[in-house]
Amino acid sequence: MYEMLIMALPGVLQPENFLAIVFGVLAGICVGAMPGLSATMAISVLIPFTFGLDPLVALGLMAGIYNGAMYGGAIPAVLLKIPGTPAAVATTFDGFPMAQQGRGGEALQVAVVSSAIGGIASALSLMLLAPPLAQVTLLFGPAEMFWIAVVGLLSIVFLLGGNLLKGLVAACFGILVSLVGTDTVNGTDRFTFGFYELLDGIHIVVLLVGLYAMPPVVDLLQTQLDTTQFKYNKDQTKSIWVAIPKMFRFWKTWIKSSLIGIWIGILPGAGGSMAAFLSYNEAKRNSKNPDDWGKGEPEGVAAAETSNNADTAAALIPALTLGIPGTAVAAIMLGGLLIHGLQPGPMLFRESPDIVFGFMWQFLFGAILLIFLGGSLATNSFAQLLKLPRPLLGSLIVVLMFIGVYSINERMFDVYLMLIFGAIGIAFDKLKFPLPPVVLGLILGSFAEENLRLALTIGLGDWGILTKSNTSLVLISLVVLVVMTPLIKKVRNS
Template sequence: MENFAFLFQGFSVALLPANILAALAGAFMGIVVGAMPGIGSLAGCSLLLPLTFHMNPTTGIIMLAGIYYGNMYGGAFSAILLNIPGDAPAVMTALDGYAMTKKGKAGKALFAANFASFLGGTIGIIILTVLAPTLAKVGLKFGPAEMVSLLLLAFCSIGWMMGEDPKYGLISTFLGAMLALVGMDPVNGQLRFTGGNVNLYSGLTFIPIVIGMFGFSQVIEMMTNRAEFNFLGGEKLTIKGSLLTKEEIKGVAPNAVRSGLLGCFIGILPGAGATIASFLCYMTGKKVSKRGKDFGTGVVQGIACSEGANNAAAAGAFAPLLSLGLPGSGTAAVLLGGLMMWGLQPGPRLFTEQADFCWGLLASMYIGNVICIIIAIAVIPFLTKILKVPAGIMAPIIMTLCVVGAYAANNNIFDVYVMIIAGFVAYFLNKSKYPIAPLLLAFVLTSTLETALSQAFKINGGSPSIFFTKPISLGLLIAMLLLILVPVIAKKVNPKKAAE
């Protein structure tokens, strides 16, 4: 209860006119940046950090925090309407969101995403308010061994549970891991699979690949099969027409709440972040939801799992940042730099020595979350113009966005070539029934897995026993084995039921 007393004190800081304007500006810029492929929260916060140099520290961090969680809302827009995720956490949203757009339900998909984002974000902020110092200490128990086991569980979930056939999902996962190995080894600095091309020394960049595989592949599909994309000219979006029915709310709410709880915990883990939270919560929802079998075909439950998780994870990332000075993601590292720039040292004493700052920030997150959903819902009618554009005109527009987004990642024309190649690869993989999402997820997670694996072996003198002697790591490995073995055993014991 003491924390809530501090929170009410924080509202007296957050409700100052300058801080409300900062939250509003940050949320708006975050949504805009999130909806633009190729930028994302990390680049957005980095580019806009100089705007806060001369601000009061509390006002400045409120604006940067608004950009961070506003980006989570905005990433769903382009993912749902154009099948181009604005950032990595929105990849899972695109699976069901774009499928709903193709069914003429873009408005409902956007509303479901916003509603789930609000629920997940609110849950994450409440947990952060009550348990921030405690959560940070729990996160410290996740060392390299635990992170390896968690990522192995994620890999198995991705490959085994996505796609029409598990073997196709596993092959896609393997391809994604192979692509992630291109470039310099993060441990010893050796070059791998570069073919002497200097552009590959730093590895392949995620943004051009995701834009190519989700966006440019759709351009190819539009040009080869125009009739399938007539939905782009049919729907008129209104707020009233986008409202969810009672049944749809019942589908969104529990999935968003569950993903919010799990996503917040994943968000506090150093190196995990919203991307892993979105992936794992989507796979969890696919397993436990009543409509889990329909995930990926255009159901609000799938959107709820992804959006609830990434917004809660964004809130959870503040626990280790404020309590221990440990950034849980690249964006959190930018926020840490901002704190140090203002002369503030994150750590256990921050909540006592800078109470107004910490609790003012937490209070502003409640306000910012409300601002985000109001802005996100208000723009739904204006998005109707995107859906009215004929496919013949939409294709070159999307192509232009793809080129600009890929180039903006590193200001390098080579990334545009990577994007185009990735688009053709994704097009042929889709035609061959290979799912794209496992490839992208494996590509994102492999670098983290590789680094954690190396650290774990160094800690234990090269012995793999560390993975079996730590309780959390062992528990995650057992969960991974059960994930693989239970469906196989069930299929042999009762083939008909397993097929269903």
């Protein structure tokens, strides 16, 4: 099972495939460093452009961006107390106080090394866990798949935190969008309003670009960023190679935060920001001097940054094996795989092992490259990004969005559709409705429907088929558990 892993290595190391990772990591750090721009947005804008690329080049870019952005978010978090990505919120707690004490360079070094370690741990978990998991996925028939989709949808609503009702509304909106198009079981057209462009449903990338890229772009153009408190003194910062040995004292935090990040990544719905908060709290609880936390404790930066990178590759475990993405980014990457004809599921590992395992290696290399690219070379230059004129950047992204969406099917219809989703995204953003449930609603909604109907066809109309197997029963208890979580929390707190 694992020999395929070794066999995929030479392909990854080919110059163009490797360069893709390098470029991806650099681009990812830049994107992450720009407040408002996230990995999700960058990858969704990029995906349409990867149609014509070799799969490994395209996937290498995505893996690089994902890893890079998760670290890049730490740069403004540390220097300006503005998290570059949602996952970097916890990084501000101790990172910014460090910067105010003139230790911003040190904080960024801790962040980059911790990010790399989290990323490496995550890539290893993907390599070790996905292949055996893929083997048991044949146990999952339509009935079981239906329950998995239900677990995924409910967990994003119930575990995301924030307003439960808004989460539910967002998920339902996603499901509504998923209903558009020809239904797969008996071919009836639904909600197409006579547009043949809607017969195949709404392309996930169209929704993602509108929903995820439009609000930050508008925000980018709307708000001015105060860079006057920007402090980054290069002279006070030691070379990263000198700094690394001193960081080994964080080893416990690194291991714990990696494990938390991986676990959260595998769970559908949660994602990087939750992983970072959990790890931060866990590390603080175990610290000998918890009072220093929040006042510039490097270990706090280490905990948050390890964990938000540790969920990256792990989120792909359910995506690659079952076709169920753990996070919004994983959902987009799934879209990227589909574009290249790579159908997630147990067969993926047998039909395209070179690509799947290559993709895993790319995650590993992307994480390692962080130290070289983010740490020793260019953190200083990345920090300068904050001074880029924002209107320029915003308009550039809008252009890319238009070209990208148009190129999916080469039709303006999709661009108009994207603009509609953009408007909806802005409204959601202003009204504080969460976006991830919409994306998972679109993906899992049709998935759940299709599998439910298939299961009922197989069961000749008997709903009992849904509780027939042990796998289904386990999944049903998971559903109950997920739904009860907010209640349990409430009881515990009171």
